[in-house]
Structures are given as structure tokens and as C-alpha cells.
Amino acid sequence: MSTAEKRARVTTPPLVEGQRLSQPEFHRRYEAMPPEIRAELIEGVVYMPTPASWAHGRSTNRVNTWLSLYELRTPGVEVLGGPTTVLGRKSEPEPDAVMRILPALGGQTTDKGGYVHGAPELVAEVAKATRYIDLGPKLNDYQRAGVQEYLVRAYGPEEVIWYVMRKRRFVEMPVGTDGWYRSEVFPGLWLDPKALLANDLAGMIAALDQGLASPEHAAFVARLAAARGTP
Numbered sequence: 001m002s003t004a005e006k007r008a009r010v011t012t013p014p015l016v017e018g019q020r021l022s023q024p025e026f027h028r029r030y031e032a033m034p035p036e037i038r039a040e041l042i043e044g045v046v047y048m049p050t051p052a053s054w055a056h057g058r059s060t061n062r063v064n065t066w067l068s069l070y071e072l073r074t075p076g077v078e079v080l081g082g083p084t085t086v087l088g089r090k091s092e093p094e095p096d097a098v099m100r101i102l103p104a105l106g107g108q109t110t111d112k113g114g115y116v117h118g119a120p121e122l123v124a125e126v127a128k129a130t131r132y133i134d135l136g137p138k139l140n141d142y143q144r145a146g147v148q149e150y151l152v153r154a155y156g157p158e159e160v161i162w163y164v165m166r167k168r169r170f171v172e173m174p175v176g177t178d179g180w181y182r183s184e185v186f187p188g189l190w191l192d193p194k195a196l197l198a199n200d201l202a203g204m205i206a207a208l209d210q211g212l213a214s215p216e217h218a219a220f221v222a223r224l225a226a227a228r229g230t231p
Contacts, residue, residue, distance in 0.1 A: 015039050019046040023092050030092075043137045044090035050129055058199055059126045059153050060096045066196075066204045067099050067124070070189050073212050076105045076224030077186065086117045087145040093138060097124040099186065105227040108146065119145040121185045127154040139163070143170045148185045153196055160193035180207055188217025 012032035021029070026041040033039070039048045052060075060081075067079045079099050086092050098120035101107030109118040123142055127134035131154055142150050143165070150163040150170060162181045163170035175181055175193070183189035190211030195203030211217060 015046050015048065017046055017048045020044050021046060023086060023089050026092055027086070038094065040094050040138075041090065041092040042133065042141050045137070047130075047133060053128060055155070056126050056128045059196070062196060062199055062201050062204065063124050063126065063151070063153060064097050065201060066191070066208060067097055067189075069205065069208060070186065070212070071099065074186070074188070074217070074221055074224070076102055076221075076228060078102055080116065080120075084115045085120065086112075086115055087119060087141060091141045091145065093141065095120075095123045096126050098122065099124075099189075101224075105224055108148075119147045121147070122149045122151065122183070122189075123147050124151040124153070127152050128156070131156060135161075139170065143168075149173075149183060151181075151191075158197055160191075160196055162191070162193075182211065187220040188212050188214050190214075 012029055015026070015029050015033055015037070021041065021044065023041055026039075026046065030039055037048070039046055041047075064079065064081050071077050071079045077099055079097065081097055082094050083098060084092060084094055085098065098116070099122040100109050100116075100120040103110050107121065109116050109120055111117070119142070125134045125138070134152055135154065139150065146165070146168075148165045152161045152163075154161065160181075162173040164173045164184055173181060173184075179192070179194065181191040181193060188211040190207045192203050192207040195201075195207065
């Protein structure tokens, strides 16, 4: 058998739910899968999510819109929806949304080969069919990698949980006296969790507008501008 014939018979094995793989091997196999196939590597285990429901899609849209409006008013941060994110030798998830400080301005992530490498400052997940993953092994991976804040809009029961890193461990962020969350990593990123649970985008924007008008947000924008070397 010729070398060419041998090469032709060599195929990349498909991904199978529950496999234990390293990140490089997972990535190699994932790139060979049909484009409609979605998969994640979490704690070294392959997960292949079921199709997303309309409720998941609607809530994901609300979260991404809210984050994108913050990005619009905060030069130096970037929002990505569903990016392949390489966190380490056993982790390659695809979060519903991430927001990061740009690498050139001192952010935690880098871009290699068209993918995000490293822990984004903020990760958001809508946890419906995947609740057991998002609040279990995926939470552990994000914590281990050094994600600074982790926002989960969960179903069954319906709740919003916002974790913040404390001494290399996630703890639940308390809400303010008004019942709103306020990001520590992204000053001015304020969230009314009741509005998110109700899919009330106008209510989410109303809270965000107040955060964007805060002195903390103005100071953060100034710090990012200084990092870019712009007045």
C-alpha cells in the first residue's frame, strides 16, 4: 500500500459524549466534525449539548444585548457570543457570552489561531437543559482558570446567580439594597435580576443606564483610555 493510500485511510475519530480527552486532541477532533455539531470540553470530559430551546435563546439574547450596550459605552472591553475558549489542558468550553478587557489593555485573555485563550474577565451562561453542567463541572473549570465573575441565568428553579472571585474561589455576589447586582470587574455594569428573569430588556437597560452614568464607570473608562495612551 502506497503512502498516499495509507494517508487516505487515516480519519480523525469523531467526538463522543463522555469521552475523556486532552484539550489539543479535543480541538483536533472538533475541527473535523460537521459545522452544525456543538461540543465542549469540561474538566477533560466531552459534552455535546442538545439543541437550545426558544427560552434559552431568548434569555441569551437579553444577556448579550445588555452586555453589548455596556461595550458600546466602554471602549476597551469586548463582548463575544458563544466563543470557543481555551482555558487549559482539559478545558475548552463555549460560553453563551463573555466580556473581556482587550489583551492590549492588560486583559487576561489572548488570541491564538482565531480562538480565545485564557480566562475572560466575565462569563455568562443561560442554564436550562445544561443547569447541572453550568453550576457543576463548568463552574469548577471557570473557577480554576481564573474567571473573575460568572453570571448564571438559571431555570428550574428560575434564579440569577452572580459569582465573584475571592481568594481563588467563587462566592455569590450580594445584591444592593435596591436588589441590583453591580459588577466589581466592570464598574457601571449594573443588573436588575428581576428584569432578566422576566426577560424585560427595558428594565435591564434602565438599571444599566444608571450604572453607565455613575462616577465609577467614568473612572473605569478613563483608566482604559490611559492604558491605550489616549487622552
